Amino acid sequence: xxxxxxxxxxxxxxxxxxxxxxxxxxxxxxxxxxxxxxxxxxxxxxxxxxxxxxxxxxxxxxxxxxxxxxxxxxxxxxxxxxxxxxxxxxxxxxxxxxxxxxxxxxxxxxxxxxxxxxxxxxxxxxxxxxxxxxxxxxxxxxxxxxxxxxxxxxxxxxxxxxxxxxxxxxxxxxxxxxxxxxxxxxxxxxxxxxxxxxxxxxxxxxxxxxxxxxxxxxxxxxxxxxxxxxxxxxxxx
Amino acid sequence: xxxxxxxxxxxxxxxxxxxxxxxxxxxxxxxxxxxxxxxxxxxxxxxxxxxxxxxxxxxxxxxxxxxxxxxxxxxxxxxxxxxxxxxxxxxxxxxxxxxxxxxxxxxxxxxxxxxxxxxxxxxxxxxxxxxxxxxxxxxxxxxxxxxxxxxxxxxxxxxxxxxxxxxxxxxxxxxxxxxxxxxxxxxxxxxxxxxxxxxxxxxxxxxxxxxxxxxxxxxxxxxxxxxxxxxxxxxxxxxxxxxxxxxxxxxxxxxxxxxxxxxxxxxxxxxxxxxxxxxxxxxxxxxxx
Numbered sequence: 001x002x003x004x005x006x007x008x009x010x011x012x013x014x015x016x017x018x019x020x021x022x023x024x025x026x027x028x029x030x031x032x033x034x035x036x037x038x039x040x041x042x043x044x045x046x047x048x049x050x051x052x053x054x055x056x057x058x059x060x061x062x063x064x065x066x067x068x069x070x071x072x073x074x075x076x077x078x079x080x081x082x083x084x085x086x087x088x089x090x091x092x093x094x095x096x097x098x099x100x101x102x103x104x105x106x107x108x109x110x111x112x113x114x115x116x117x118x119x120x121x122x123x124x125x126x127x128x129x130x131x132x133x134x135x136x137x138x139x140x141x142x143x144x145x146x147x148x149x150x151x152x153x154x155x156x157x158x159x160x161x162x163x164x165x166x167x168x169x170x171x172x173x174x175x176x177x178x179x180x181x182x183x184x185x186x187x188x189x190x191x192x193x194x195x196x197x198x199x200x201x202x203x204x205x206x207x208x209x210x211x212x213x214x215x216x217x218x219x220x221x222x223x224x225x226x227x228x229x230x231x232x233x234x235x236x237x
Numbered sequence: 238x239x240x241x242x243x244x245x246x247x248x249x250x251x252x253x254x255x256x257x258x259x260x261x262x263x264x265x266x267x268x269x270x271x272x273x274x275x276x277x278x279x280x281x282x283x284x285x286x287x288x289x290x291x292x293x294x295x296x297x298x299x300x301x302x303x304x305x306x307x308x309x310x311x312x313x314x315x316x317x318x319x320x321x322x323x324x325x326x327x328x329x330x331x332x333x334x335x336x337x338x339x340x341x342x343x344x345x346x347x348x349x350x351x352x353x354x355x356x357x358x359x360x361x362x363x364x365x366x367x368x369x370x371x372x373x374x375x376x377x378x379x380x381x382x383x384x385x386x387x388x389x390x391x392x393x394x395x396x397x398x399x400x401x402x403x404x405x406x407x408x409x410x411x412x413x414x415x416x417x418x419x420x421x422x423x424x425x426x427x428x429x430x431x432x433x434x435x436x437x438x439x440x441x442x443x444x445x446x447x448x449x450x451x452x453x454x455x456x457x458x459x460x461x462x463x464x465x466x467x468x469x470x471x472x473x474x475x476x477x478x479x480x481x482x483x484x485x486x487x488x489x490x491x492x493x494x495x496x497x498x499x500x501x502x503x504x505x506x507x508x509x510x511x512x513x514x515x516x517x518x519x520x521x522x523x524x525x526x
Contacts, residue, residue, distance in 0.1 A: 053414060074417030083418050090415045092408040099404050106405060107420030152419055 004029050004156055004187050005050065005082065009060035012042070012049045012211075019045045020057070021212045027156060032178070032188045034202035034219075036195055038231060042211040043191040044087055047158045051084045052077045065155065078107045081155035085162055087191075089145040091133040098129035100144050104151025111153030112184045118147040121177055139170035146174065156187045163194055175201060195227065207231055242373045244494045245487065250376065252486025253383030254448060256479040257441035258459050259466035260389055261434035267473025268410045268430040271321060271332050275340035277460030278347075279435065283309050283442025284451045285347055288356050298358040298447050306439040313435025317428040325427070340456060347453035355450040364447070382444050389437055390479045396433070397475070406430055410473070465508040471518030480519060484511070 003026040012020035020042050027033055035043050048054035050062065052074035062070040069077050077083075091100050101118055119126045122143040128136060133144055142162055149157055163171040171194075178201055182188060192198040199205065199219040207215040207230040215222065215230035262276050273279075286308060287301040294304075320339075324332040366377040397403035405426050409416045413423040445451060445459070462485060469484050470477030485504040492503020511519065 051418065053417065073422060074414075075420050075422040078418055078420040086415060086418065090412055092411040092415075094407045094411050095404065099408075103404055103408055103416075103421070104419045106401075106416075109420075148419060 003027065004031075004065055005189075006061055006063045007050060007059065008062070010046070010049060010057060010062065011059070012045050012054060012057040014056060019211050020049065021210075023208075023211075023213055025206055025213065025216060027187050027189060029155070030182060030185050030187050032182060032190070032201055032203050034198035034205045035189060035191045035208060036193070036198050036205055036227075036231060037208035037214075038193075040210075041208040043208055044160055045211070046208065047084055047160050047189065047191055051082060051158060053084070053086075078152050078154075079109065081109065081153075082158065083107070083149045083152045083154045083156075084158040084160060085145050085149045087160040087164065089138075089141045091141055091144055091148070093132070093134050095133065096130050097125055097133055097136065097144055100133055101125075101147045101151050104148050107152035109153040113150040113153050115151070118150060121150075121180060122147055139166050139173075142166060142170070142174060146177070150181065154186060156189070157181065158189045158191075160191045161193065162190070163192065163197065171197070195231070209233055240372055242371075244490050246373050246375060247379070248487035248490030249483050250379035250383045250486070251490060252479075252483030253379070253386035254441070254444060254482070255462050255466050255485050256386045256482025257382070257389060257437065257444060259463040259470075259478045259482055260386075260393065260475065261437040261441070262460075262463045263467045263470070263473060263475060263478040264393065264430060264434045264437070266467065268406055269321075269325060269413070269427045271325060272329075272336070273321070274333060274336040274460065275343055275456070276336075276438070276463055277458065278340045278343040278456030279309070279438050280442045280445060280459045281451055281453060281456045282343060282347060283439045284358075284446035285351055285356070285442075285453075286439070287358060287443040287446050288351070291358060298360050298443065301358075302440060302443045305443050306436045309439030309442070310432040310436040313438070314428045314432040316435075317431035318424070321431065322424045322427055340460075344453050344456060351453060353452060353454070355452045356446070357450045358443075358446040360447045378448065382448065385440060385444060386479060386482070389440060390475050393433070393437075393475045402429065462504070465504065468518055469508060469511045471520035474518070474520045477518060477520035484519075 005027040007023060007025050010020055010023040011018060023046060035046060037043050045054060049057040052069065052072055059070050062068065064077065064080050064082050067080060069080065095103065101115060124140060125143055125147065128140065133141060136144065162174060175197060178188060190198060190202065202219060204217060205219050206213055207227065209230065215226065258280060262273065265271050265273055283305055286305045287298060290301040290304045291298050324335050360378065364378050367374050368377060397406060405421050409421060409423045409426040416423050465485055466481035467478055470481030484507060488507035489500045489504045493500035
């Protein structure tokens with residue numbers, strides 16, 4: 001599979017504190033990767049580092065579709081085809097639902113996703129277009145956050161803890177939509193604490209612990225014990 | 238002695254000029270949370286820029302706006318990209334210190350270039366023309382300035398709430414980090430916001446230069462009035478800023494009617510009262526259409 005994102009020896013820092021240690025991985029076109037790990041393992045830092053939001057990082061190689069991106073700003077990386085649905089949704093509070101979605105056009109990328117297709121994907125939002133996003137439920141806000149990211153027409157979509165704080169039925173609805181997103185050839189990286197859900201959608205998993213990759217490969221190639229040991233650092237029962 | 242209605246009308250019209258002083262400050266603070274202590278000095282610099290234009294070209298001072306506004310907008314864009322963007326971050330003291338330094342440098346540069354002499358642009362008979370509306374006499378020039386303030390407020394409101402640029406400006410104001418994830422470069426948006434603010438500064442500077450005398454050291458007093466108008470109106474709210482300017486204008490006008498010595502202090506007292514009673518201003522939230 002042709003690598004879309006290639007990460008080699010990625011290290012990330014918060015001042016003197018090192019949060020990622022020599023992380024290597026790659027993502028192929030249309031592939032779905034789940035990044036798992038406990039709190040503080042470095043999952044969000046990993047996503048923020050590759051998307052350019054976190055600039056305190058170094059890498060031997062950080063490339064998207066063959067182009068080096070380590071010196072690029074987040075806005076430039078989005079224009080090259082990679083974006084992130086951030087943890088906590090982080091919608092633009094002074095914008096309406098529709099404005100939050102259409103601002104995704106700023107990336108200047110043509111593609112499958114437009115406003116009407118986002119409304120097809122999330123029909124609930126159709127009735128809410130003129131509302132301030134602050135008036136929406138958590139699940140509706142998550143749909144807007146995903147829609148906003150899709151409006152940039154990414155080749156690679158990163159999702160950080162999208163199930164956090166949402167009802168299971170809402171989470172199921174959002175995950176069901178991944179099939180359609182991937183159907184357009186979009187690769188996906190999911191950071192998820194719900195291991196079961198992550199394993200169910202991912203082609204490969206990467207388990208982080210204390211900022212380093214403990215385990216990487218197809219979910220079926222690992223036993224529960226191996227995953228538990230990588231996740232917690234102790235052998236599972 | 239002026240009638241009560243006269244005092245109120247003059248106060249409202251004066252408030253238009255104060256609102257123009259404040260509008261750029263409100264915009265810059267609203268979008269990037271930057272407090273520019275050199276704001277008043279840039280207004281004075283714009284007045285001197287208009288002075289240069291009418292000295293070189295035989296045109297009416299009003300027409301100097303056509304040259305000063307793009308010049309100031311360009312200056313604002315470049316100064317934001319080259320200097321102010323580097324100051325934004327977690328430490329709120331840096332922009333305060335640096336823009337204070339810019340204020341001092343600007344005042345002295347204007348002093349060296351133009352001397353300490355007071356200047357004024359003559360707009361001809363419009364300065365003294367008035368219209369009687371019932372028992373109230375309305376000066377034509379103050380009315381023009383007020384109309385300009387109204388037009389600027391409406392234009393800013395339109396830009397912010399009816400254009401794609403406004404969408405980006407508001408989104409950047411909400412979360413300058415996350416706009417990057419939709420392909421918006423927040424530093425460039427800040428530069429555009431600064432260009433718009435400096436364009437308004439250009440308008441305010443030219444109109445101020447026609448209305449009264451100016452010299453290189455009157456910037457801090459303009460800044461003070463601008464601050465008070467912005468805070469009275471509510472931070473980052475254009476209609477609120479217009480109202481804030483009018484409130485100060487009214488207070489000064491009423492103060493002057495009681496005793497001319499009270500004019501300036503009356504504005505400060507009303508500002509202080511608003512700060513005590515409504516610390517977030519009269520219109521605390523950013524206005525939505």
